[in-house]
Amino acid sequence: MALQQTVEQTVAGLGYDLVEIERSAGGLLRVTIDLPWTGPNSEAAAAGAPEPFITVEDCEKVTRQLQFALEVDGAEYKRLEVSSPGIDRPLRNQQDFERFAGEVIDITLKAPMGAAAAGQVSANRKKFRGTLERVADADGKPGWQIVWSEEPAAKPGQKISKKRVPAPLQALGFALDELREARLAPIVDFNGRRPKPGTAVSD
Numbered sequence: 001m002a003l004q005q006t007v008e009q010t011v012a013g014l015g016y017d018l019v020e021i022e023r024s025a026g027g028l029l030r031v032t033i034d035l036p037w038t039g040p041n042s043e044a045a046a047a048g049a050p051e052p053f054i055t056v057e058d059c060e061k062v063t064r065q066l067q068f069a070l071e072v073d074g075a076e077y078k079r080l081e082v083s084s085p086g087i088d089r090p091l092r093n094q095q096d097f098e099r100f101a102g103e104v105i106d107i108t109l110k111a112p113m114g115a116a117a118a119g120q121v122s123a124n125r126k127k128f129r130g131t132l133e134r135v136a137d138a139d140g141k142p143g144w145q146i147v148w149s150e151e152p153a154a155k156p157g158q159k160i161s162k163k164r165v166p167a168p169l170q171a172l173g174f175a176l177d178e179l180r181e182a183r184l185a186p187i188v189d190f191n192g193r194r195p196k197p198g199t200a201v202s203d
Helices: 003-013 056-073 094-099
Strands: 017-024 028-034 079-083 104-109 127-136 142-149 169-174 179-184 200-202
Touching: 003 017, 003 028, 003 056, 028 056, 056 079, 127 169
Parallel strands: 028 079
Antiparallel strands: 017 028, 079 200, 104 127, 104 179, 127 142, 142 169
16 A cells, blocks of 8 residues: 555544654654644634644554554655644635634645736735635635735834835636645744644654
């Protein structure tokens, strides 16, 4: 069985979502897992409870099971690391985008926007950071956009004039197959909500 398939089946069999598999120099196999999304209509979401997150114990459980499964398959690796996604979690599929709607994300397009779509933005630009929002196209089909402002961030202690006109919001609509990469923006929230720090366990 291929390594990817072994990892996917093992992680899913334990009740987790596989986020990412990376093979690094030196034989390191890094597996990133997350708890399955229960959706916006779950009891916890309705009660306003914070979304649960991966613990060290979760990583240890998956590590033990993966070590066994990979040994059975004769997979070649020197070190296994199982971790939570951390604050720059990749967004890989439609469910990820549904789950993190309203969050600030970083996207990289496969190709530049082109002059026709650029407007106020450089036509050669590929990278954007903004708030992820659901939209509907002309046919009413669901789609996605990010919304941002080019307003420079205020420096600590800087006074902002009330008369200053804020920079206009800009929006970029996109399809998932137009993206080279999408991740949650690594913004630390000191109010204790989200994002949550990642955990990692190595054998």
